[in-house]
Amino acid sequence: MMRAWAWLALGLQLGCGGGVGSRDLDGDGHPAELDCDDANPTVWRSVTGWADTDGDGFGDTAWPVTCVGDTTQGWVQEAGDCAPGDATRWRSVPGLHPDADGDGATGPGPVTACVGAMLAGYQEQPGAPDCDDGDAKVSALSVVWADPDGDGVGAGIPIDWCPSRGRPPPSGYALTEGDCAPGDTGRWRMLPFTYRDADGDGFAVAMEGTVCSGEQPPPGYDTVSAPEDCDDRNAHRTVRVERWLDPDGDGYGDGAPVLRCVGPGESAPGDTFQGGDCAPGDGTRWRPLYYASRDEDGDGRFSRSAGAVCSGFWLPQGYSSAERDDDCDDKDAARFFAWSVYADEDGDRVGSGAAATVCAGTAVPTGYSTQATDCAPQDATAWRMLGFTYRDADGDTYTVAQGGELCAGTTLPAGYGTQRLSGEDCDDTNATAFRNVTAYADTDGDGVGAGASTVLCTNGKVPAPWSDRGTDCATEDATRWQELVARHADHDGDGVTAPISAQRICAGQALPAPYFLKAVGNDCDDADADRYRWTYLYRDQDGDGVGATPREMMCLGSAVHAGWSMYGDDSDDNDATVQTDEAAEEELSLILDL
Structure with missing residues (x-):
């Protein structure tokens, strides 16, 4: 024992300058001088690597790994992962062109992007310019025209517009051009006309052209004939009549008749008529005038009724020389239009x-x-047919594509529409089922299914006895449903594990006994519960509690076997009364006096 204390004192004096042998503080079977972390029995060998949190085979340069055990998972020797949390991306590639919606048209580029084996969302070569890289249905720019009056038809210089996601043109713009009156909501297109009534007297002249209009040509323009106007600049001059010059003013004309443009019942100074007096006793009437239409009820509208009437210079009220037949009932002033x-x-x-x-x-x-x-x-x-492209028969706001027409009013009735609502309906006869989900049979009710997948139309959730997972490794045992990796085992139940080859064990939330993922100590004999640690011992032949060299590494439990000792400085292991080396004692005294 004195010899052991002498060596301990020598070690303290020289300050970690050596010892009697290699140490293994964490008991993992690897000496401290070869163990990169002698305080952790699960790691012992030095490596140069980086953490691979997403399992894509490329490490995160921000997380170096220098000390590991026997596992090769969770770290790699190759760094440079540009997306440490995404296993589908790990490499930075320059010179790419964005195509997020996959329509072949590309956004501004080139750019440097983080991708995986495939260039998802990017292309190596630029495509046509994409005005909205988030909508695969739209890529090319369209044009719209300014529509200040909001009548749906624009004019002027067009501007570029990206018609993505079915949105309408910007406020104040229209998809159609050609507004002939940009500031008037009642006019937007050119319509042809063949007759013109400029003075608004109901008489028109034949004239062809186009005029800025709405649904119909504006007043004064028409494609339907009207009585011919002899002077379309004066509403009081409408009819051409024959007149004779009467230079002497005696009421009788002479010579060839001339055509004069007058209003109904109008005459001009110097006008007269040929023939005898048809009303000798009436100074206001002297000649017969022929009329082509008559207004018997005084509603201002005439019906065709030709004849002659004794008159003066002009036809009396209620008669007209124009052939007008637009009064459908000349006996009733309230009814005149057919x-x-x-x-x-x-x-x-x-x-x-x-x-x-x-x-x-x-x-x-x-x-x-x-x-x-x-x-x-x-x-x-x-009262009118409206088209629809989507149907929601069960009223769950999920639709199916279905086109047709329906007799409706101002809008389509409920259940019909021209836009998709919440999404595609997998069963439009059941309001509680509208979304397809992939499911697996869960025969043991542990929440995890197995076998071939099937598609169920549900409310978006997988119902019992089905599961959205199909990885159950024990379909008839509700306590086990997933495979866990075991790297250590405690077969003898002594609470200390020994390394094993990696095994996949069908388990529940945790590995069952005697399996573990992480080491608990380092069992030197996992078949014997009384032996679980490696210890250096010295042979003690004289039984005095102190052995002598050489030492041996032995597998034992809490107690030291008889005939062996943890100490090995017995100067005479054949004599139980002798344990101390006097020369060593003297040597120790000299060292302590220094």
């Missing part, structure tokens, strides 16, 4: 059936309409 109408049975202002002619005033009579497009004559809420 409307071409269709029966409106449900009162929605849209008719149907065969056309009919009804004599009325300025408005379409009740129960009739000038439109014949009512698709539901008995339903006032529906």
Whole structure:
């Protein structure tokens, strides 16, 4: 024992200058001088590597690895991972062109991007310029025109516009050009006309051209003939009549007649008529005048009724020399216009059936309409066909693509639309089922399925007895469902593990006994619970508690075997009374006196 203390004192004096043998503080079987971390039994060998947190085979330069055990997982010897948290990307590639939506058109580039084996979201060569790299349906720029009056037709110099995600043109712009009146919402397109009534007197002249219009040509322009106007600049001059010059003013003209442009019942100084007096006792009438139409009811509208009447210079009120036949009932002043109408049975202002002619005033009579497009004559809420492209029969806001037309009112009824709602419906007959999910049979009810996958139409969640995972390694045992890796085992149950070859064990939340992922000590004999640690011992032949060299590495438990000792400085191992070397004692005294 004194010899042991002498060596300990010598070690303290010289300051870690050596010892009696190699140490193994963590008991992992690797001497301290060869163990890169002698305080951790799970690691012992020095390496140069980097942490590989995403398992893509490339390490994170921010996390170097220098000391490991027998595992090769979780670290690699190659660094440079540009996306340490994403196993699909690890390398930086310059000169790429972005194509996030995969439509072949590319965004601004080239750029340097972090990618994996495939250039997902990028292309090596530039494609056509993409105005919206987030929408695969749109890439090329379109143009729109300024529409300050909001009538849906623009004009002027177009601007570029990216029509992505189905959005409408910017506010104040339109997809259609050609607005002939950009500041007037009632006019936007050029329509042809063949007759002109510039003075608004109801008489027109033949004239062809185009005029800036809305749905119909503006007042004064028409494609339907009207009575010919002899002076379209003066509303009081409409009809050409024959007149004779009367230089002496006796009321009788002479010579060839001339055509004069006058208004109804109008004459001019010097005008006279040939022939005898048809009313000798009436100074206001003396000659017969022929008329082509008559207004018997005084509503201002004439019906064709040719004849002659005794008059003076002009036809009396209620007669006209123009052939006008637009009064459909010349006996009733409230009715004068022949409307071409269709029966409106449900009162929605849209008719149907065969056309009919009804004599009325300025408005379409009740129960009739000038439109014949009512698709539901008995339903006032529906009168026109509207197209739809999506159907939601069960009302769950998820739709199926289905096109057609439907008789409706101002809008399509519920369940029909022209836009996709929440998403594609996998069962449009059931409001609780609208999304396809992939599921696996979970026969033991542990939440993890197995076998071939199947597709279920659900509310978005996988119902029991199914699971969204198909990795159950024990389909009939609810306590086990996943494979865990075991690298250590405690077969003898002494609480100390020994390394084993990596095994995949079907388990539950944790590995079952006797398996472990991480080491617990370093069992030197995993078949004997009484032996679990390596220790250097010296043979003690005289049984005095101190042995002598040479030492041996032995596998034992908490106690030292009989005939052996942890100490090896017995100067005479055959004599139990002798343990100390006097020369060593003297040597120690000299050292301590220094």
